[in-house]
Amino acid sequence: MKPEELDRVLSEEADIVPSSGFVTAVMEAVTTEATAPPLAFPWKRAWPLAAGFPVLLLWLALLQFGPGGTTSEPDLYAWFEMIVPMATAWVAGGLLMTIAMTAWSLRLVRLK
Amino acid sequence: MSAQEDAADVARVLAGDVSAFEPIVRRWQKPLVNLAYRFCRDRGRAEDMAQEAFLRAYRRLASWRRDAAFSTWLFALATNLYRSEIRRLPPLTAPLDEGVTTLDRRAAEPILDEERRDRIVRDAVLTLPAKYRDVLTLFYFHGMDVATSAASLGVPHGTVKARLSRGRDILRSKLPSLLGNQS
Numbered sequence: 001m002k003p004e005e006l007d008r009v010l011s012e013e014a015d016i017v018p019s020s021g022f023v024t025a026v027m028e029a030v031t032t033e034a035t036a037p038p039l040a041f042p043w044k045r046a047w048p049l050a051a052g053f054p055v056l057l058l059w060l061a062l063l064q065f066g067p068g069g070t071t072s073e074p075d076l077y078a079w080f081e082m083i084v085p086m087a088t089a090w091v092a093g094g095l096l097m098t099i100a101m102t103a104w105s106l107r108l109v110r111l112k
Numbered sequence: 113m114s115a116q117e118d119a120a121d122v123a124r125v126l127a128g129d130v131s132a133f134e135p136i137v138r139r140w141q142k143p144l145v146n147l148a149y150r151f152c153r154d155r156g157r158a159e160d161m162a163q164e165a166f167l168r169a170y171r172r173l174a175s176w177r178r179d180a181a182f183s184t185w186l187f188a189l190a191t192n193l194y195r196s197e198i199r200r201l202p203p204l205t206a207p208l209d210e211g212v213t214t215l216d217r218r219a220a221e222p223i224l225d226e227e228r229r230d231r232i233v234r235d236a237v238l239t240l241p242a243k244y245r246d247v248l249t250l251f252y253f254h255g256m257d258v259a260t261s262a263a264s265l266g267v268p269h270g271t272v273k274a275r276l277s278r279g280r281d282i283l284r285s286k287l288p289s290l291l292g293n294q295s
Contacts (some may be wrong), residue, residue: 009233010248022162027131
């Protein structure tokens with residue numbers, strides 16, 4: 001087949017006509033989208049985290065300033081000694097979680 | 113005129129008037145359904161894909177920057193969606209070998225033979241590697257306009273030209289075996 005013939009066949013394709021209900025179907029979908037209530041925040045799943053954070057702060061404060069801790073003046077060195085390994089663990093955990101979630105998302109996209 | 117109407121309707125939608133999206137759908141339904149059809153060769157699926165494209169356009173309407181025509185933005189968005197859809201679920205066209213075997217070479221009417229040949233050629237575009245298939249589909253859909261095809265695909269003009277040339281070569285090399293003695 002010559003190039004001009006190929007151009008003719010591929011460019012002269014007859015158009016199809018959308019069905020009569022197409023616009024209605026699209027507008028129904030759009031209206032549903034527009035009027036749908038926003039997704040509610042998942043408090044049921046988030047409350048353990050939300051409650052855990054103040055508890056953690058309270059626990060740290062008790063460690064530092066509670067009956068077992070120093071009362072005269074805060075020992076900043078001891079505070080950092082305690083908090084740095086925890087923070088490192090949290091950062092490492094966060095990184096691992098990020099890598100895992102990214103890998104999982106990429107896998108889902110590939111499957112999709 | 114259409115560009116002004118598009119801009120006015122988009123402004124109304126963004127101001128909260130959802131019904132202003134309907135004229136946009138009416139104006140662009142045929143091109144979007146036809147572009148989808150060229151990617152999947154299935155009318156029902158083409159309408160589903162076009163509907164999803166309109167829905168996505170509605171969601172992202174605020175991201176249309178008026179430095180490009182609304183149509184350019186809409187076609188780029190639809191093309192992206194259609195390419196993803198075709199990657200996810202390939203077209204349901206009959207295998208080309210089947211097309212060859214059902215081609216009645218003794219047909220009395222040459223016009224019918226020509227129609228079948230044209231259909232086989234068009235279906236053959238879908239069997240090309242994606243980067244060539246997409247360029248060929250867009251190029252012929254946009255009336256052989258390289259600039260518009262490049263804008264829809266989001267690639268430079270040179271890339272479109274190179275892929276077009278290579279894609280046509282691959283397609284032409286496949287056709288003799290697909291069309292038998294008709295080529």
